[in-house]
Amino acid sequence: MVNENLVKDVVKEPYKYGFVTDIETEKIAKGLNEDVIRLISQKKEEPKYLLDFRLKAFKKWQKMEEPDWAGLGYKQIDYQDIIYYSAPKQKEKISSLDEVDPKLLETFDKLGIPLTEQKKLTNVAVDAVFDSVSIATTFREELAEHGVIFCSISEAVKNHSDLIEKYLGTVVPASDNYFAALNSAVFSDGSFVYIPKGVTCPMDLSSYFRINSGDSGQFERTLIIAEEASSVSYLEGCTAPMFDTNTLHAAVVELIALDDASIKYSTVQNWYAGDEEGIGGIFNFVTKRGKCLGKRSKISWSQVETGSAITWKYPSCLLLGEESVGEFYSVALTNNLQQADTGTKMIHIGPKTKSTIVSKGISAGNSKNSYRGLVKMGTKATGSRNYSQCDSMLIGDQASANTFPYIKSQQPNSEIEHEASTCRISEDQLFYLQSRGIEFEEAVSMMVSGFCRDVFNQLPMEFAAEADKLLALKLEGSVG
Amino acid sequence: MEIIEKIKTNKSADNLTEIQKICLHKLQSSPLPNPKSELWRLSSKSKLSNFLDYSVIENNSKFDIPYPKNTQSTIRLIIGENCQIKLIEKNYSIKQLSEDELQKYIKEQISFFNQNENWSELLNLSLSCKHNILGLKINGSKIPPIEIFSHASSNSLNAKTLVIFLEKNCNVELLQVNLGQENSSLSQSTFFCLKENSSVNHGVVSYGENRSNLLNSLNVIQQKNSSYNLGSLHFKFNYARFEINIKQTAGNAKTNIKGMQITKKDEQISTYTKIEFNGPNGFLDQINKSLADDKSHAIFEGSIIVPKIAQRTDASQLSRNLLLSNLAQIDTKPQLEIIADDVKCKHGATISQLNEEELFYMRTRGITLTEASKLQLSSFFQEIISFIPISKDKWDLLDKLLNEN
Numbered sequence: 001m002v003n004e005n006l007v008k009d010v011v012k013e014p015y016k017y018g019f020v021t022d023i024e025t026e027k028i029a030k031g032l033n034e035d036v037i038r039l040i041s042q043k044k045e046e047p048k049y050l051l052d053f054r055l056k057a058f059k060k061w062q063k064m065e066e067p068d069w070a071g072l073g074y075k076q077i078d079y080q081d082i083i084y085y086s087a088p089k090q091k092e093k094i095s096s097l098d099e100v101d102p103k104l105l106e107t108f109d110k111l112g113i114p115l116t117e118q119k120k121l122t123n124v125a126v127d128a129v130f131d132s133v134s135i136a137t138t139f140r141e142e143l144a145e146h147g148v149i150f151c152s153i154s155e156a157v158k159n160h161s162d163l164i165e166k167y168l169g170t171v172v173p174a175s176d177n178y179f180a181a182l183n184s185a186v187f188s189d190g191s192f193v194y195i196p197k198g199v200t201c202p203m204d205l206s207s208y209f210r211i212n213s214g215d216s217g218q219f220e221r222t223l224i225i226a227e228e229a230s231s232v233s234y235l236e237g238c239t240a241p242m243f244d245t246n247t248l249h250a251a252v253v254e255l256i257a258l259d260d261a262s263i264k265y266s267t268v269q270n271w272y273a274g275d276e277e278g279i280g281g282i283f284n285f286v287t288k289r290g291k292c293l294g295k296r297s298k299i300s301w302s303q304v305e306t307g308s309a310i311t312w313k314y315p316s317c318l319l320l321g322e323e324s325v326g327e328f329y330s331v332a333l334t335n336n337l338q339q340a341d342t343g344t345k346m347i348h349i350g351p352k353t354k355s356t357i358v359s360k361g362i363s364a365g366n367s368k369n370s371y372r373g374l375v376k377m378g379t380k381a382t383g384s385r386n387y388s389q390c391d392s393m394l395i396g397d398q399a400s401a402n403t404f405p406y407i408k409s410q411q412p413n414s415e416i417e418h419e420a421s422t423c424r425i426s427e428d429q430l431f432y433l434q435s436r437g438i439e440f441e442e443a444v445s446m447m448v449s450g451f452c453r454d455v456f457n458q459l460p461m462e463f464a465a466e467a468d469k470l471l472a473l474k475l476e477g478s479v480g
Numbered sequence: 481m482e483i484i485e486k487i488k489t490n491k492s493a494d495n496l497t498e499i500q501k502i503c504l505h506k507l508q509s510s511p512l513p514n515p516k517s518e519l520w521r522l523s524s525k526s527k528l529s530n531f532l533d534y535s536v537i538e539n540n541s542k543f544d545i546p547y548p549k550n551t552q553s554t555i556r557l558i559i560g561e562n563c564q565i566k567l568i569e570k571n572y573s574i575k576q577l578s579e580d581e582l583q584k585y586i587k588e589q590i591s592f593f594n595q596n597e598n599w600s601e602l603l604n605l606s607l608s609c610k611h612n613i614l615g616l617k618i619n620g621s622k623i624p625p626i627e628i629f630s631h632a633s634s635n636s637l638n639a640k641t642l643v644i645f646l647e648k649n650c651n652v653e654l655l656q657v658n659l660g661q662e663n664s665s666l667s668q669s670t671f672f673c674l675k676e677n678s679s680v681n682h683g684v685v686s687y688g689e690n691r692s693n694l695l696n697s698l699n700v701i702q703q704k705n706s707s708y709n710l711g712s713l714h715f716k717f718n719y720a721r722f723e724i725n726i727k728q729t730a731g732n733a734k735t736n737i738k739g740m741q742i743t744k745k746d747e748q749i750s751t752y753t754k755i756e757f758n759g760p761n762g763f764l765d766q767i768n769k770s771l772a773d774d775k776s777h778a779i780f781e782g783s784i785i786v787p788k789i790a791q792r793t794d795a796s797q798l799s800r801n802l803l804l805s806n807l808a809q810i811d812t813k814p815q816l817e818i819i820a821d822d823v824k825c826k827h828g829a830t831i832s833q834l835n836e837e838e839l840f841y842m843r844t845r846g847i848t849l850t851e852a853s854k855l856q857l858s859s860f861f862q863e864i865i866s867f868i869p870i871s872k873d874k875w876d877l878l879d880k881l882l883n884e885n
Contacts, residue, residue, distance in 0.1 A: 377831075379806065394821035397788055402817045409810050409831040412803040421826040422818050 017239035017270065021106075021212050027086040030215070032079055034058065037185055040085050044154050044188075049165055057174035057184030064178045070341040070372070074283065074310050075246070082248055083216035084186045088130055125150055127191045127207045129220055137191075139203065148232075149194035150205050153221055156192035163194060167225055171254035171291045171318070179250040179285040179312075183219045187252065190220035195230035195261070204233045204460060209251075211240035211271070211282065217248035224254070226261035228294065233264040233460060238307070240272045244280040246309060251286045259294030259321065264302070266463055270470060271307035276365075278337030281309025288315035289345075292324030292353075300327035302458045304467040305342060306474050314372065316345035319353035319384075326355040329458040331467070333474055334367030334399070343373035343390075343404075348381035348414065357388035360452050362471075363399035370402040375416055377409040384414040392422045393451055395444075445472035483532050483637070487511040487606070499586050503606035506595055513599040519723075520596070522779050522811055524748050527719035531665045531693040534637040538609045543631050546659070554870065559614045559630045559640040572620030572650075582615045582643060589671060589699065600697040600723055604669035607639035615643040623652045625870045631659040632666035632692065639667040646678040646706075653869040655683040660692025660717060668696045674706035674733075683868035684712040685877065686720065694720040701727050704759075707734040711867035713877060714749050715742040724753040731759020731790055737766040740864040742881065743776030743808070750779035757790035764795040769864055771801070771857075772808035779811045786818045786825060793820060797827040802860065804833060854882055 028039055037058055041051040066077070125139035127150065143150050149160060157164050174184040191207040211218045226232055240247065249271065255263050265288075274281025284307075290299035301315040317326030328344035346355035355375070363369035371390045392401035403420045425447055433443035449456070449468050456464045487507050496504070512528075513520045543558060555574070557565065567574040577585075586605065593602055614628070630640035646652065660666050674680060686694055694717050702708055714720050726735055741749040755764055770778035778801065786793050799812045814827040834856050842852035858878060865877045 392816075392818070394818065394823075397791070397819070397821045399821070400817065400819040402815070403827070404815045405813065405829070407810075407812045407829055407831060409801070409803050410806075410808075412805060412808070412833040414831075416829070416831040418814075418829040419826070420814070420816065420828070422816060422823060424821045424823075 017241070017272070020241040023088050023212070025086050025088050025213060027083050027213070027216060030081055030083050032082070032084060032186065036084055040186060040188065043085065044157070046157055047161060050157060053169060053174065054185050057181050060175040061178065061181035061185055064181055066178050070312055070370070072310055072312065072339050072341055074339075077248060077283065079182075081215075083213065084219070085188055086213045086216035125203055125205050127152060127205075129189055129191070129207060129209045130212060142202065146199050146202055147196040148199060148201055149192065151192055153187075153190040153192045153223065156223075160192070160194065163225065164192070164223070167223060167254070167256055171256060171289050172252050172287050177287060180252050180287040183221060183250045183252045183287070187219045187221040190222045190251070192222070193224040193232060193234065195226045195232045197227040198229045200230065201232040204235055206235040206237070209236070209238040211247055211249065214241070214243035214245055214247060217250065220251045222251070222253040224263055224265070225256045226258065226263050228258045229260040231262040234266070235460060235463060236265070236267045238269050238271050240282050242272050242275075242280060244275075246280060247282050249282050249284050249286070249308075253286070253288040253315075255290035255299055257290065257292050257294060257297035257299050257324075260296045261294060262298040262300070263290065264300045265290070265315070266459055267303040267305075268463055268467055268470065269303065269305045269307050269311070273307045273336070273338050274309040276336050278309065281338075282307065284308035284311045284313065286313040288313065289318065290316070290326070291318045292321050292326060294324070295321045296323045297321050298325040298327070300329075300458070301344065302329040302455065303331070304455070304459070304463070304470065305330065305332040305340060306470050308340070309338060311338075311340040311342055313342045314344055316347065317355065318347050318349065319355065320349045322350045323352045323354075324350060325353070327458075328355075328357045328359070329455040330359045331362070331452045331455045331471070332360070332369055333362045333471055334364065334369045335474055336365040336367060338365075338367045340368070341370045341372055343371045345374040345376075346386055347374075347376050347378070348384040348386070349378045351381060352383045353381055354384065355386045357386070357390070358454050359390040360455055361390070361392040361401055362395065362448060362451070363392065363401045364395035366398045368400045368402070370404060371420075372404045374406045374408070375418070377411040377414040377416065379410045381411045382413045384411065386416045388418045390420045391451070392420075393448070394422065394424045448472075482535055483607070484511045497610060499583065499590070500606050500608070502587070502590055503602045506590070506593065507602050507606060510595060514596050517596050518781070519752060523721065523750065524719065524777070527693070527748055531695065531719055532637070534635060534663075534665050536607050537633065537636040537638060538612065543629070545629060554625045554627050556627045557614065557629070559628065559642060560612045560638070565616070572618070572623040574623070574626075575617050577615030577617050577643060577645065581617075582613065585643060585671070585673070600667070600695045600721065601669045601699065603695070604639050604641060604667045604697065607637070607667060608641045608669075612639060613641040613643065617645045617647065618652055619647040619650055621649070621651055623650070625653040625655065627655045627657065627870060629657050629659065630666065630668050632661060632664035634661045635663050637665040637667065642668070642670045644670070644672050646672070646674045646680055648675045649677045650675075651679040653681045655685065655868070655870040658684070658686035658694060658696060660688030660694055662690045662692065664688075665693040666695070668694065670698045672698070672700040672708070674700065674702045674708055676703045677705045679707035679709075681709045681869040682711070683870060684710065684722075685868060685875070686714045686717070686722070688717040688720070691718045692716075693718055696721065697723040697725070699725045701729060702733040702735065704730045704732045709736040709867070710739070711864060711869065712739040713864065713868060714740070714751070715881065716747075717749055718747055720749040722749075722751045724751070726753070726755045728757050728759060728762045731757055731762045731793070734763045735765075737764075737768075738864045738867040739767070740769040740771075740861065741778055742771045743778045744773045746775045748777045748779070751781075753782040754785070755783070755795070756785045757793050757795070758787065759789060760791045760793070762790055762793045762795070764797070766797045767800065767863070768798070769800045769860065770810055770812070771804065771860070772810050773804040775805070775807040777809050777811075781813045781815070783815045783817065784825065784827070786816070786820050786823055788819045791820045791822045793823045793825065795823070795825045799827075799829040801829070801831040802833060803831055858882055
């Protein structure tokens with residue numbers, strides 16, 4: 001009986017992270033101009049080079065046009081109607097978690113993110129970002145013993161300014177695209193990771209992003225640097241409350257892997273997707289890019305995209321170092337009126353570089369799910385290889401699934417293979433499962449999880465279990 | 481670009497046909513395609529302007545058909561040479577379309593045209609004068625194979641248009657040959673209308689000579705239970721675009737496409753295909769091959785559109801590419817846009833060079849590297865060439881391709 005009730009509750013409340021934390025916040029006025037940028041920079045006590053970086057990006061952004069090539073249909077965004085800085089009020093500097101507002105801790109607890117160390121069940125260090133600022137980072141001392149720096153980007157600007165100055169904007173330049181330029185101008189916080197030479201990060205690192213305020217945008221920036229022969233696995237999770245307005249999220253993630261280094265970046269994105277009528281939801285315009293600078297370096301992206309009203313996201317790899325490896329594993333699920341345009345870019349520049357792309361798109365309801373990818377072999381990429389596979393699954397006859405793979409080769413001594421297929425849930429398999437006494441919806445979710453297995457296998461364990469449940473939840477009521 | 485200036489300033493001269501006027505009007509506000517659009521993004525701007533640099537001529541010099549030895553009993557027609565055709569035999573009839581029929585059909589087509597997507601057709605129809613438009617209505621079965629030639633003379637731009645109606649239950653083999661002489665531009669547009677239960681094996685062979693250009697567009701409308709097989713080959717053009725638009729108006733039709741383009745020197749040849757299924761149970765099997773050598777550039781973009789109505793569509797598309805030189809480049813972009821859920825759709829793409837293991841195997845058996853490469857290439861070509869009707873026996877396409885290498 002308990003179980004039955006649970007299921008009912010779940011169906012009634014499809015988005016369980018939709019609550020709002022009532023906390024006093026410090027916001028600046030709506031609108032965007034040079035003064036706002038100066039104000040953000042001043043609030044964060046930033047050095048001059050960073051202010052210049054922001055202002056330069058802002059100037060470029062003003063000259064740019066919002067891209068429309070993805071064919072996403074959404075209401076025009078009024079960039080002057082957004083609050084660009086919102087932070088929960090707290091004491092100036094926090095030396096320990098005890099000083100964090102208990103309401104915040106409670107929020108993250110509710111989200112299943114243990115910030116208080118006594119609650120640490122898993123061996124994962126967390127950086128929790130609430131609206132525009134980072135609240136807390138756990139396991140600092142332990143990480144510091146290994147020389148690993150894991151902190152918010154604002155702290156990194158203060159304490160590790162040399163690294164920030166050296167690497168910020170080198171992978172995603174300020175003028176890269178419209179949303180990256182906007183982020184470069186107004187980014188508020190995010191995570192910074194530095195893994196020194198030869199260190200294998202002793203635990204998984206994780207960032208948790210929470211949008212709480214309905215009228216402020218979230219513009220975080222993540223920078224991960226893996227020095228020679230180091231390795232790290234980084235997880236990212238996101239949620240937001242339910243508002244009937246759209247909130248803008250424009251993040252930039254930059255990864256840098258030097259010789260023999262490896263970075264694994266996993267995302268479970270579950271921003272609020274809007275209701276069944278398509279009202280509300282997050283506009284998720286994200287630029288994620290990794291640079292395999294060193295020889296034999298490796299960057300692996302894995303993502304489960306289930307939230308957001310609009311997703312516009314192409315985690316990419318620039319494969320510069322000889323024998324460097326890029327990977328992209330993605331599951332994107334859209335339901336109701338969600339639109340997702342996601343994929344990857346694998347740019348093979350150095351010789352003997354390899355990349356693998358596995359993308360699974362599931363579209364249900366009236367949603368639109370597109371894979372858009374680019375594989376490019378440059379003139380020097382001799383002996384390079386790429387393999388891509390993108391499969392789409394359609395549930396219901398109102399959803400659409402599109403694939404747009406661009407393939408470009410300028411190097412005869414390289415190989416590119418691409419496969420794509422579209423299918424629906426097989427009635428034979430469904431019938432088989434049902435005849436064995438498995439409920440209809442459970443059978444569907446089993447099949448969906450089988451469809452995504454290639455990707456789930458790549459996720460860190462805790463994430464894989466969560467992703468599986470998440471998909472089942474999201475599909476609830478969409479089949480039949 | 482004299483032509484573009486003319487389009488811009490055109491004051492609807494009296495000697496123009498109504499169709500020409502309509503097309504000119506559609507082009508007037510923006511006479512060139514949008515270079516940023518997906519369809520034209522990769523197309524070389526300088527080569528397109530070179531295409532447009534020649535002045536338009538309406539009457540070609542006398543044209544000699546290649547391979548005159550006509551062993552098979554084929555019907556040979558040359559667009560632009562006054563061919564009054566009215567063949568009525570026991571089992572079939574081939575008649576020229578009346579001017580009214582032509583006008584009506586073309587006008588209807590133009591009404592769906594969009595300046596950028598159908599730029600090649602609009603340009604063609606605005607330049608094509610009456611006697612460069614050939615319209616045929618084909619009826620019956622056991623029709624002898626038909627060969628239709630269009631060609632461009634040196635130092636000029638020629639526009640040729642072909643309209644073919646295949647009546648119900650009719651089946652035919654038809655080879656279209658587009659030839660470009662040295663320094664010439666050919667704008668060729670073909671409109672095919674397949675009525676119910678008709679079937680056609682359509683071949684398109686286009687080859688040029690030194691620095692010739694081609695804009696070749698093909699519009700096919702397939703009614704229920706029709707079957708359209710296309711085998712195409714484009715090579716030896718400084719600049720060529722082959723644009724295919726196929727619409728299965730009520731589904732339940734079959735489309736097979738096997739196309740190939742070969743580029744050398746600094747040539748650029750591209751193929752764009754758009755296949756729309758506007759009804760259920762459609763079938764498509766498409767393969768496109770490109771080979772790029774020297775400093776050339778081969779492009780393939782193929783889109784398959786399956787709206788909600790097109791349930792149980794079965795479509796597959798494969799793009800296979802050989803890149804043989806360090807300076808050559810290949811772009812390929814297969815794309816699927818699907819809304820119907822009960823469909824089987826897949827696509828694949830590969831880019832590689834000749835298979836080294838196979839080459840090594842043959843060399844260990846005493847075959848020279850050149851011979852071994854030729855063998856591999858011939859198997860690459862053969863799949864497409866054997867699909868081009870009529871050409872098999874007398875055109876020696878394979879020889880032509882291999883000996884060029």
